[in-house]
Amino acid sequence: MICRALLLTPVTLFAICHLACAQAVIEGRVELPKTRLAPVMTKRYEIVTKGGVLATNPPLAVVYLEGAPGKSASLPMKQVAQKDMTFVPALLAIQAGTTVEFPNEDDTYHNIFSYSPAKRFDLGRYRPDERPIPSVLFDKAGLVTLRCDIHEHMRGLILVLNTSHFATTEPDGHFRLTNLPPGKYTLKAWVDSSTTKEQPVEIKNGSTLHIDFP
Amino acid sequence: MKQPQPSNQTGLRSYRTRLLVAMMLVVVALTTLGLFLAQRKVAIEAHLDLLQDFRNELATLHGVQELRQAALAERCRTLVLRPRIHAALEDNALDLLYPSAKDELRDVVNSGDDAETSETALSARFYRFLDGKGAVISPPDAEHGGEVSPEEERALTLPALTEEQQLGYLWRNNSSAHAVDEILTMPIVSTENGEVIAALVLGVKPAEFARNRGGEIKSGIWLNGRLHLPALAEGEQRALASELARAVPQAPASEQSFEVTINGAAQLLFYKQLNPGSLYPPVYEVAVYPLANAIARQRQIRWHAVIAGVALLIVGLIASHFLSRRLSAPVEKLAVTSQHEHTERVRAEAALESTGVELQRSARFSADASHQLKTPVTVLRAGIEELLGREGFSSEVYDELSALLHQTYRITGVVDDLLLLSRMDAGRLQIQIESVNLSQLLEEWIDDISALPDDLHVKLKTNFPPGLHVSGEKRYIALILQNLLENARKYNVPGGDICVAAEEKGEFVILTVENTGPAIPLGAQEHIFERFHRGAMGENVPGHGLGLNLARELARLQGGDVRLVRSDGECTEFEVRFRTAQRTAVSVNGGVAPQSA
Numbered sequence: 001m002i003c004r005a006l007l008l009t010p011v012t013l014f015a016i017c018h019l020a021c022a023q024a025v026i027e028g029r030v031e032l033p034k035t036r037l038a039p040v041m042t043k044r045y046e047i048v049t050k051g052g053v054l055a056t057n058p059p060l061a062v063v064y065l066e067g068a069p070g071k072s073a074s075l076p077m078k079q080v081a082q083k084d085m086t087f088v089p090a091l092l093a094i095q096a097g098t099t100v101e102f103p104n105e106d107d108t109y110h111n112i113f114s115y116s117p118a119k120r121f122d123l124g125r126y127r128p129d130e131r132p133i134p135s136v137l138f139d140k141a142g143l144v145t146l147r148c149d150i151h152e153h154m155r156g157l158i159l160v161l162n163t164s165h166f167a168t169t170e171p172d173g174h175f176r177l178t179n180l181p182p183g184k185y186t187l188k189a190w191v192d193s194s195t196t197k198e199q200p201v202e203i204k205n206g207s208t209l210h211i212d213f214p
Numbered sequence: 215m216k217q218p219q220p221s222n223q224t225g226l227r228s229y230r231t232r233l234l235v236a237m238m239l240v241v242v243a244l245t246t247l248g249l250f251l252a253q254r255k256v257a258i259e260a261h262l263d264l265l266q267d268f269r270n271e272l273a274t275l276h277g278v279q280e281l282r283q284a285a286l287a288e289r290c291r292t293l294v295l296r297p298r299i300h301a302a303l304e305d306n307a308l309d310l311l312y313p314s315a316k317d318e319l320r321d322v323v324n325s326g327d328d329a330e331t332s333e334t335a336l337s338a339r340f341y342r343f344l345d346g347k348g349a350v351i352s353p354p355d356a357e358h359g360g361e362v363s364p365e366e367e368r369a370l371t372l373p374a375l376t377e378e379q380q381l382g383y384l385w386r387n388n389s390s391a392h393a394v395d396e397i398l399t400m401p402i403v404s405t406e407n408g409e410v411i412a413a414l415v416l417g418v419k420p421a422e423f424a425r426n427r428g429g430e431i432k433s434g435i436w437l438n439g440r441l442h443l444p445a446l447a448e449g450e451q452r453a454l455a456s457e458l459a460r461a462v463p464q465a466p467a468s469e470q471s472f473e474v475t476i477n478g479a480a481q482l483l484f485y486k487q488l489n490p491g492s493l494y495p496p497v498y499e500v501a502v503y504p505l506a507n508a509i510a511r512q513r514q515i516r517w518h519a520v521i522a523g524v525a526l527l528i529v530g531l532i533a534s535h536f537l538s539r540r541l542s543a544p545v546e547k548l549a550v551t552s553q554h555e556h557t558e559r560v561r562a563e564a565a566l567e568s569t570g571v572e573l574q575r576s577a578r579f580s581a582d583a584s585h586q587l588k589t590p591v592t593v594l595r596a597g598i599e600e601l602l603g604r605e606g607f608s609s610e611v612y613d614e615l616s617a618l619l620h621q622t623y624r625i626t627g628v629v630d631d632l633l634l635l636s637r638m639d640a641g642r643l644q645i646q647i648e649s650v651n652l653s654q655l656l657e658e659w660i661d662d663i664s665a666l667p668d669d670l671h672v673k674l675k676t677n678f679p680p681g682l683h684v685s686g687e688k689r690y691i692a693l694i695l696q697n698l699l700e701n702a703r704k705y706n707v708p709g710g711d712i713c714v715a716a717e718e719k720g721e722f723v724i725l726t727v728e729n730t731g732p733a734i735p736l737g738a739q740e741h742i743f744e745r746f747h748r749g750a751m752g753e754n755v756p757g758h759g760l761g762l763n764l765a766r767e768l769a770r771l772q773g774g775d776v777r778l779v780r781s782d783g784e785c786t787e788f789e790v791r792f793r794t795a796q797r798t799a800v801s802v803n804g805g806v807a808p809q810s811a
Contacts, residue, residue: 113298115307115314145305152297152405 024203027176028211030169030189032059054145054157055192061213062093062159062190063175064166065201068183077101077135080146080156082110087146087156093190094138095164101135104128111149118142118160125150143193159190189213226549230542237534245530249523256515264508265471268482271431272501283398286418287379290400293318294414300405303343303412308351311343312358315414339395343402344413348372351412360417363387370397372493375410377401382494383437384417394435394442396420397494433501436462436485443500450476454500458485462498473505480505573639580636584629591629595622631760634693635745638767645687645771649795652682652716652723655692659699660714670708672729678716684723684792686772691792694768694776695725697761698788702729705786718794725790726779733783742778765790 033055075098081088083105094100102112104126112134113122118141123134138144138160146156169175169189182205189197197213293299298314301307319341340360343351350367353359362370369384380399395417402412420435434443434451441455457474462485471484482503489497598619602612637643656678663674684691702712710730717724734742741747743766746759766776769790779787 113301115298115301115305115310117306120307120310145301147297147301149297152295152300 024180024182024206025176025178025208026063026065026180026187026201026203026211027174027208028063028213030061030063030173030175030191030197030213032061032169032171032173032191053192053194054143054155056091056157058171059191060091060171061169061173061175062091062161062166063169063177063213064093064161064163064188064190065177065180065185065203066161066163066188066198067185068163068165068181075099079103079133080158081105082112082148082154085148085151085154087154090155091157091159091168093159093161093166093168095166096141096160096162097137097139098160099135099137100158101133103133104130109150110154112146113149114144114146116142116144119144119158122149157193187211226542226546229545230538233538233542234535237538238531241530241534242527245523245526249519249526253516253519256519257512260508260512260515264482264503264505268431268471268484268501268503271503272484275431275433275501283381286398286416287400290379290398290414290416294400294402299402299414303402304404309354311351312353315341315343316358338416338418340417342367342370342415342417344370344372344375344399344415346375346409346411348375348413350415362417370399370415372399372413374493375401375413376493377403377410378491380413380492380494381489381497382492383420383435383488383497385437385440385442393444394420394437399494431501431503433499435488436498436500438495441500443502446476446502454483454502457483458498458500461485474502476502480509570641576636576639578636578640580632580639584633584636587629588626591622591625595619595626598622628760631764635760635764635767638771643771645690647685647772648687649683650686650688650691652684652691652725652792653678653680655688655695656714656716659692659695663699663703670703670706670710672703672706672709673711675711675713676715678714678725679718682716682718682723683795684774685795686774686792690768690772694765694790697765698727698776698790701761702727702731702786702788705729705731707731721794722774723792723794725792726787727790728785728787730784731786734778734781734786739778739781743776 075095078092078094078098078100079102080092080100081103085106092100102110102123104110105128107128109125109127111123111125114120119136119138121136123136126134138158141160141162144158144160146154146158148154165177165180167175167177180203182203184200184202187199187201191197199211199213201209201211203209293315296314296318298318299311302309302311302314319338338360340362342353342359342362345351349371352367366384366387372380379401380397382397382399384395384397386393386395396419397415397417399413399415401410402414403409404411432443432445434441434445436442436455436458439455439459441451441458443451443454446454454474454476461470461472469484469486471482474481474483482505484501484503485498487496488499598615601607602615602619607615634643656676660674660676699712699714702714706712706729711728712730713726713728715726715728738747743762745763747763762776769776769792773793774791776788776790779789781787
């Protein structure tokens with residue numbers, strides 16, 4: 001159900017933007033790192049570390065348009081669930097100001113916290129039936145590492161962005177940004193915690209840009 | 215014998231004393247040796263027992279310590295996996311490190327005095343984190359991490375971090391109650407890159423110092439040349455520390471024990487490095503074990519040994535006293551007996567000497583008398599013979615002269631016999647033992663007697679084998695034969711018989727001479743071998759009563775004898791025993807030393 005909701009969200013956004021104006025689109029492909037056989041210890045986790053760098057497995061990238069704030073009011077609530085001792089989704093990109101709920105879908109306690117500079121919080125221990133669902137407002141851009149105090153292996157990433165124009169790539173690296181406002185921006189592709197690729201873009205009304213990140 | 219001479223008495227006594235002293239010396243030596251060995255064995259065993267006790271007690275102590283350390287290490291290992299600590303270190307939130315750790319270490323770090331009471335609790339007195347280079351990450355304020363002075367913090371730093379946990383000890387400057395803390399440094403391995411990114415240092419109150427454990431062991435810590443052994447006084451600790459400073463560099467990495475003297479009391483000291491391989495300065499566990507009890511025990515054992523030894527010695531001495539008396543008794547008896555015998559002998563010798571002197575005097579007298587007699591008799595005989603040679607005397611005068619001449623021969627015979635006897639009595643007669651042909655002597659005598667005019671007409675019967683050899687001197691054997699055979703002829707009845715028989719019987723040759731003369735009266739039979747006994751024979755029978763005596767004396771001198779077998783009127787029988795000559799060794803025996811009477 002969550003997954004469907006997650007899937008639905010961009011579609012809804014897209015629909016709204018499309019209705020408002022016929023704006024530009026950027027599509028392309030981010031060259032993702034080759035899927036390597038992760039160490040056995042971390043294979044089942046969504047977030048893996050490679051030499052101290054956090055990334056998703058299988059690799060995903062977040063492509064966003066920096067410098068285009070987009071709308072800021074009434075941002076929809078997002079969710080990062082804990083299911084089977086992992087964060088789902090493992091990587092979530094949100095616009096700053098978004099509140100994220102952390103529903104516990106396991107049969108055990110979780111204690112979600114983060115010491116990341118972008119957002120420090122500690123939800124404390126809570127059970128699956130905790131209501132209201134513990135949530136955190138992410139008001140500052142940056143990468144937030146989610147941890148569980150009870151399950152030390154659990155990792156999740158929330159990429160807080162100062163824009164509403166972002167998209168998570170498909171597993172093959174393809175992305176598509178729509179309803180982009182015209183202007184000169186920097187298109188960035190977050191690949192892992194230490195790698196963010198960028199390309200300057202100039203968006204014109206109604207145009208469709210094709211940009212690949214090698 | 216009852217009153218032995220004093221010199222002998224003292225000699226005897228000194229013998230007994232010497233025997234006693236020798237035995238006592240042996241007893242003392244053996245006892246001492248035995249006691250020494252026994253005591254040494256006991257001492258060695260006691261020492262080994264002591265060491266064993268000591269080791270056992272230490273092992274117990276170490277067991278507890280190891281258990282505690284293992285528990286502590288396990289706890290630390292869990293702690294360093296805590297996500298908050300990792301988050302603080304990995305997510306660039308060092309400001310949250312100590313606050314997070316405070317929560318995590320809540321159950322480990324003692325919050326107050328309540329931990330003082332619980333000794334088994336893993337009560338950390340402070341904690342610090344080391345960064346990836348080994349330097350201390352200072353806590354934001356005094357509330358976190360416990361009280362550690364900057365100087366002490368420097369002592370906590372490590373030159374580098376390794377994946378091994380490090381054990382060390384820290385001298386506390388500010389605290390008088392606990393001068394030393396045990397520190398355990400546990401590396402924190404990043405979950406992101408598997409590298410050691412930090413380390414947790416936990417300072418724990420060493421449990422063994424909280425209370426002196428049961429038993430007599432006092433244990434402490436020797437670190438950086440200083441000794442922490444709270445059970446000992448300051449001065450003693452300093453003295454012991456200098457002892458250790460001398461001993462440890464010689465055998466730094468091993469367990470060692472040696473004896474030391476603290477305040478005049480012997481102690482067994484044991485040391486062992488607690489943190490071999492650690493990056494922290496070497497720490498030695500030091501334990502002292504008072505030897506006072508052991509020494510007292512040894513002294514007691516020694517006393518027992520001495521008492522036992524004294525008792526043993528007394529028993530041994532008494533035993534040796536009795537034994538020496540027992541042993542010397544036969545010697546004493548022998549000495550007394552020999553003393554007695556000596557006296558007797560001296561007396562007997564004196565008597566013998568006087569007797570010998572008497573005898574010799576009388577023998578010399580006889581000899582002198584014989585010589586003195588012979589000369590006038592010879593002169594007398596020569597005169598009578600000269601008178602017989604003259605003519606012109608009546609036939610009665612010739613008969614008288616003839617009778618006188620015969621009497622001179624008798625005198626000569628008596629004188630000769632006396633001379634021989636006196637020589638025998640004086641012990642001057644030396645007999646040359648040789649092999650004598652008895653048969654031949656008998657034959658010669660029979661030839662002689664046949665040639666003589668015989669007015670008695672006795673018949674001679676002989677029965678002896680030729681070649682009978684006897685041992686003796688020929689002329690004396692001949693004298694014996696002559697005397698006996700003459701007697702047999704003289705004391706015979708006219709027309710009587712003489713039987714001469716000889717045979718060899720074993721080592722003797724038995725010669726029997728029988729005649730048919732009248733019986734010797736029973737009362738006279740026992741006297742016939744005495745000198746000058748002539749029986750009841752008439753004066754018409756020639757003889758002087760020395761013949762039988764001479765024959766017996768000579769026979770006895772030559773190992774034989776002469777005895778009267780019977781004299782019953784029908785027959786008078788004498789038996790002569792000679793020693794059989796050893797024919798094969800005749801020449802040898804001829805040279806045998808002369809026998810003296």
